[in-house]
Amino acid sequence: MSDRDDILQRLRAAPRGKAPLLPDVSAFHAALAAGMPASTPAARRTLFCEKMAFWHGEVVRVTHDSWPEKLRELCLAKGVRSLLCGERHAVALRGAGIEGLKTYDRPLEEWKAELFQNIEAGLTSTRGGIAETGTLIIWPDASEPRLLSLVPPIHFALLDARQIYDNLFTAMSEQGWSAGMPTNALLVSGPSKTADIQVTLAYGAHGPKELIVLLLVDEEELA
Amino acid sequence: MNTQALRFVPASEFKERAAAAVADEHLRHSFRGAMDFLIGKRAAQFPDPVALEQQRALAEHIRKYSLARLPDLLEQLERKLTENGIQVHWAADPEQANRIIIDIARRHSTRLMVKGKSMVSEEIELNHAMADAGMEALESDMGEYIVQLDGEKPSHIIMPAIHKTKQEIARLFAERVPGAGYTESVDELIGIGRAVLREKFMSADIGLSGVNFAVAETGTLCLVENEGNGRMCTTVPDVHIAITGIEKVVEKLEHVPPLFGLLTRSATGQAITTYFNMISGPRRPGEKDGPREMHLVLVDNGRTQAYSDEQLRSTLQCIRCGACMNHCPVYTRIGGHAYGTTYPGPIGEIISPHMLGLAATHVLPTASSLCGACGEVCPVRIPIPDLLIRLRGEAQHDERPGHFPMLGQGAAKSRVIDAIWAGWAALYTRPALYRAFGWLATRFRALTPPMQSGWTVSRTPLKPAGQTLHERMAARKRP
Numbered sequence: 001m002s003d004r005d006d007i008l009q010r011l012r013a014a015p016r017g018k019a020p021l022l023p024d025v026s027a028f029h030a031a032l033a034a035g036m037p038a039s040t041p042a043a044r045r046t047l048f049c050e051k052m053a054f055w056h057g058e059v060v061r062v063t064h065d066s067w068p069e070k071l072r073e074l075c076l077a078k079g080v081r082s083l084l085c086g087e088r089h090a091v092a093l094r095g096a097g098i099e100g101l102k103t104y105d106r107p108l109e110e111w112k113a114e115l116f117q118n119i120e121a122g123l124t125s126t127r128g129g130i131a132e133t134g135t136l137i138i139w140p141d142a143s144e145p146r147l148l149s150l151v152p153p154i155h156f157a158l159l160d161a162r163q164i165y166d167n168l169f170t171a172m173s174e175q176g177w178s179a180g181m182p183t184n185a186l187l188v189s190g191p192s193k194t195a196d197i198q199v200t201l202a203y204g205a206h207g208p209k210e211l212i213v214l215l216l217v218d219e220e221e222l223a
Numbered sequence: 224m225n226t227q228a229l230r231f232v233p234a235s236e237f238k239e240r241a242a243a244a245v246a247d248e249h250l251r252h253s254f255r256g257a258m259d260f261l262i263g264k265r266a267a268q269f270p271d272p273v274a275l276e277q278q279r280a281l282a283e284h285i286r287k288y289s290l291a292r293l294p295d296l297l298e299q300l301e302r303k304l305t306e307n308g309i310q311v312h313w314a315a316d317p318e319q320a321n322r323i324i325i326d327i328a329r330r331h332s333t334r335l336m337v338k339g340k341s342m343v344s345e346e347i348e349l350n351h352a353m354a355d356a357g358m359e360a361l362e363s364d365m366g367e368y369i370v371q372l373d374g375e376k377p378s379h380i381i382m383p384a385i386h387k388t389k390q391e392i393a394r395l396f397a398e399r400v401p402g403a404g405y406t407e408s409v410d411e412l413i414g415i416g417r418a419v420l421r422e423k424f425m426s427a428d429i430g431l432s433g434v435n436f437a438v439a440e441t442g443t444l445c446l447v448e449n450e451g452n453g454r455m456c457t458t459v460p461d462v463h464i465a466i467t468g469i470e471k472v473v474e475k476l477e478h479v480p481p482l483f484g485l486l487t488r489s490a491t492g493q494a495i496t497t498y499f500n501m502i503s504g505p506r507r508p509g510e511k512d513g514p515r516e517m518h519l520v521l522v523d524n525g526r527t528q529a530y531s532d533e534q535l536r537s538t539l540q541c542i543r544c545g546a547c548m549n550h551c552p553v554y555t556r557i558g559g560h561a562y563g564t565t566y567p568g569p570i571g572e573i574i575s576p577h578m579l580g581l582a583a584t585h586v587l588p589t590a591s592s593l594c595g596a597c598g599e600v601c602p603v604r605i606p607i608p609d610l611l612i613r614l615r616g617e618a619q620h621d622e623r624p625g626h627f628p629m630l631g632q633g634a635a636k637s638r639v640i641d642a643i644w645a646g647w648a649a650l651y652t653r654p655a656l657y658r659a660f661g662w663l664a665t666r667f668r669a670l671t672p673p674m675q676s677g678w679t680v681s682r683t684p685l686k687p688a689g690q691t692l693h694e695r696m697a698a699r700k701r702p
Contacts, residue, residue, distance in 0.1 A: 003523070004313035007469060010527040011294040017533050020288040025477045028281050055497070108459070108512040116425055133495040142509040146458045150451055168480040178476040181441045183307075183507055184458070187499035192451035194413060195491070196366035196382060198389045199260050202413040205365055206420060207451025207498070 029169050044131040044164045049215075051134025055190025056203060057211040063219050068096035071156060074212065075099070075121065084115075084152055085123045086144030093123070104145050115151055122152035122208075128163035129213075130171055130187070136213065137171060138186040146184050155191070155208040160216045237563060237586045244557040250386060254558050257385045261549045264492025265600070282485050283604040285478045286540035293530065296439045296472045297521065303442025307504035309517040317347035320522050324349060324431070324464055325356045327518060331462055333358050333428040337420075339446070339453035340364040341433030342380055342543060343466050343522055346565045346578065349431075360431070363420050363452040365413060372399050378559030380566060381490050381545040386558055420452065430456035430514065434467035435486070435542070437519075438476050444519065445479060446500040447486060449493075454500050463505070463514035469521050470530075470539035482542055485602035489544040525577035525630070532626045534613060538573050540603040545570075547597035547607060553590050562587065569597035573610045576617075581631030585618035661691040 001009075033039070049059045062070045068089075075083055075098055082100040085093055090103045102119065124144050127137040136157050140146040149155050165171035168187070172178070177185070192207030203209055244250055269275040289296060301311045314320035320343075328336060336353060338344060338360055350371070353360040362371040366383035370376060373395050377383030384392070389407055396415055397405040403415045424430075432453055436445040444465050446453045457463050473479060487493045506513035529538045548554040548568025559567035564575040564584065572587040588611045591597075597607040618635040622628035650657050664687045671686045678685065690698075 002313070003315040003319055006315055007313055007521075007523045007527060008294050008297065010523075011297075011469075011530055014527075014531045014536075015533055016291070019291045020284060023281060023284045023288055023478065025281070025285075025481060028277070028481070051494075104511060106511065112425055112459075116421060135495055140510075142507075142511065145511040145513075146454075147512050150454050150458065168483070169477060172476060172480070178441055181443050181476075181501065181503040183502070183504040183510065183513060185501040185503070186454075187495070187501075188497065189495045190497050192449070192497055194365045194450045196364070196369065196384055196450075197392055197409045197412055198387075199257055199382070199385070200389070200409040202410050204417065205413055205450035205452070206363070206417060206424075206455055 025169060026173070029167070033166075039166050041162065041164070044166060045161050045215075047131040048129050048134055048164050051131070052190070052213060053134075055134050055211075056193075057134065057190045057213055059213045059215050061217050061222055062214045063222055064216055065219075067158065067214050067216065068092045068098070071123065071214065072096045072098045074156070078121075078154065078210075080121045080154060082119050083121045083123060083156075084119045084148060086125075086148060088125060088143045089123060089158075104148055108145070108147065115147065119152045121154035121156060122148045123156040123158065124149045126157050126159045126163075127175065128165060128171055129159050130166075130168055131164050132167040133189055135168070135187050135189045137175075138188055139182045140184050140186070141182060146186075149186065149188065150207050153204065153208055154210045154212065155188075156212050156214060157188070158214045158216065237561060237590065240561040240563065241557045241590070244561045250558055251556060253386055253388065254555050257379075257382065258549050258555045261382075261492065265489055265546060265549070266492075268488040268492050268494065278481065278485055279602055279604050281481050282542075282602055283540065285473065285481060286542070286603045287537075289473045289478070290470065290530070290536060290539055292474065293470070293472070296474055297469060299439040299474075300437055300442065300472050303439060304519055305442075307442045309442065309444075309504060309519055312518060312520045313523075314347075314520055315523045317522075317524055320347045320466065320520055320524070321349060321352035323518075323520050324466070325352060325358075327462065327464060328353070328356070328358055328429055331428050335423065335427045336360045336429040336431055337363050337423050337427040337452075337456050337460065338367070339430070339432035339456040340367055340383075340448065341431065341466055342565060343433055343468055344431060345377065346524060347466075347522065349466075361420075361423055361427075363423065363456060364448075365416050365450060365452075368416055368420065369395065372396075376560065376565075378567070379545060379548065380543055380570075386560070420455075424452075424455040424459045427456075427460045429462045429464060430458075430460040431464045431466065432457050434465050434471055434519070436479050436482060437467060437472045438479060439472055439474050441476055441503060443476065443501050443503045445483070446498075446502070447483065447496050448500070449497040451498060454498055457500065457502055458513055461514055462516045462518075463502075464518045464520065465502075466520040466522060469523055469526050470541075482603075486542050486544050489546040489600065489602045525574075525579075528627070528630060529574070529577045535577075535610065537605050538577070538610060540605050541570055541574070542603055543570070544602060546600045546602065550596040550600045552592060552594060552596070557590075562590070569607045569611075570605075573605075573607060573614065576614055576629065576631070579630075580634070581614070581618045581629055582634040583631070585614075585631070585635040588612075588614040588618070658691075658693070661693065665689055665691050665694075 084102045127139050191203050191211045192205045193203050194205035195201050312323045350360045362368045369384040378386040393407045396403045434444045435447045505517040529535045554568040576584045621633045668687045
């Protein structure tokens with residue numbers, strides 16, 4: 001008998017007590033929300049920024065028109081000489097005249113060493129944010145590959161302030177994740193870190209050392 | 224560099240190792256400090272005890288529901304993963320699991336495998352099997368990298384190098400990492416590890432990872448981590464192998480957030496980890512990175528034995544947060560290595576007997592004062608103290624009707640102990656005999672032996688009083 005059949009047979013032979021009902025996660029969250037003040041976009045944004053700061057993530061407010069220019073300034077200020085982006089934003093960024101701009105337009109195998117050794121920052125889009133934990137939702141795809149948010153030492157992430165959800169459960173239900181997951185979906189809360197040496201926190205363990213969120217807000221809000 | 228894996232030492236020598244650990248002041252200091260830190264961090268995440276109980280109830284419900292449907296969910300998971308392009312393998316025991324992984328590695332002419340943190344890979348001693356097959360398996364979690372560099376095993380499931388000071392790690396790096404100087408700066412030490420391991424991620428042929436939750440409805444493998452090495456291992460090499468115990472599956476994606484939220488808060492007192500990595504398939508046409516080939520190895524290794532009994536099944540609710548060990552007074556005093564098993568502390572005491580048999584592990588369930596702290600902090604409400612008592616019993620008696628015999632059933636049976644209990648039962652069920660024994664024990668108390676086996680190792684001998692309690696009560700009532 002194969003190991004598979006053997007394992008399944010043993011599981012099926014086990015006594016079955018009363019089967020528990022399907023857990024109602026949605027009702028749990030509804031009850032939780034009922035006991036709290038109504039969630040507003042402004043409150044979610046404030047909480048998101050607070051939590052992101054707690055994780056050592058920086059939040060910079062930008063507008064839909066001005067963000068490439070702001071990114072250029074940030075790169076200059078941080079001394080970034082090579083910025084990697086996906087095809088999605090390549091045109092906008094080229095327009096801003098960012099120096100050392102590169103596009104992730106080839107399969108990894110063709111330029112692995114260059115990606116690891118010569119890229120100082122990467123820019124990704126996000127699918128939204130989570131206020132409760134200060135978290136970015138990132139769904140890499142053909143335009144913005146998985147390593148864009150992992151290998152470069154600085155990670156810039158573009159987040160639409162209108163796309164901030166209360167918590168992970170509301171984000172996944174409102175965006176309908178279970179209907180089709182990408183090959184890789186990520187939640188990112190701050191730069192990479194470790195406390196494996198004497199429980200002392202250190203940033204930049206294996207991934208980015210810095211995370212900068214470019215928070216897209218309306219023109220009036222910036223003023 | 225030393226990448227030779229050490230075999231776990233037999234748990235039967237637990238008492239000797241525990242005695243040595245208790246005498247090691249430095250080790251006790253390390254663990255006490257780290258556990259107090261983790262206990263404080265966890266407590267700060269749960270300020271409202273009522274809310275915590277609601278969350279635990281939901282998490283327990285999800286785990287019990289998933290286990291009740293386990294065979295169906297495993298088949299559904301296999302179907303979805305296969306649809307997504309992930310190959311699924313089943314392994315009844317560690318040998319089979321190693322064989323599957325080594326076959327895949329050989330097929331790809333592997334020289335180097337980089338590993339993200341996986342306790343199941345420790346459980347099957349994969350590093351050792353890989354070394355025997357002439358291939359290198361390198362740990363990439365900072366803590367795991369440190370213990371592997373020193374030829375050790377993890378002493379805690381979440382913080383593998385918690386028993387080491389930064390001075391020890393500084394010396395280790397200076398000795399073993401080519402080109403590294405001596406530094407006690409934690410940032411610099413992490414920088415050294417980062418530089419070494421980034422080279423390895425680039426050159427590795429295979430990446431191996433564990434799984435925190437496997438979602439049946441979408442065919443998604445979830446990984447929880449702070450460092451980013453898990454993402455490296457599952458993204459950079461051309462082949463990704465994930466390995467997990469069969470109990471980690473949940474039905475729906477929406478079952479993940481309640482468990483994930485409790486896992487990180489209970490483990491390290493974090494509301495969330497830096498990364499939550501949800502993988503649902505290898506690189507698709509047009510995508511520019513990610514592995515081209517993916518495998519999942521589902522490991523039994525004694526889990527079906529725990530599953531076959533309705534009480535013991537709750538062992539499998541575990542989400543491996545480590546809170547039970549952080550709060551265990553025994554673990555805090557002896558550290559993780561004394562147990563000699565992959566999983567130390569209370570969870571190890573209840574899961575190891577299923578993996579290794581009671582003959583090798585019957586002493587582990589006795590390494591508890593039954594204070595109940597483990598059961599109280601468990602985010603999925605595993606009744607750990609009840610299971611410890613149950614396993615102590617199973618080690619002492621033969622198979623009984625109602626459940627399958629456990630591996631090593633009755634391994635700690637002793638004629639002397641059985642005789643003592645039989646005598647005890649006789650005394651307490653026959654009043655005349657009881658009174659006669661009481662009279663004899665009090666009148667001949669001078670004959671009590673001064674050495675009383677295990678009791679007098681660290682306690683003064685027991686000696687009956689001059690009169691029985693019955694006699695003293697009778698004397699009080701008289702006037």
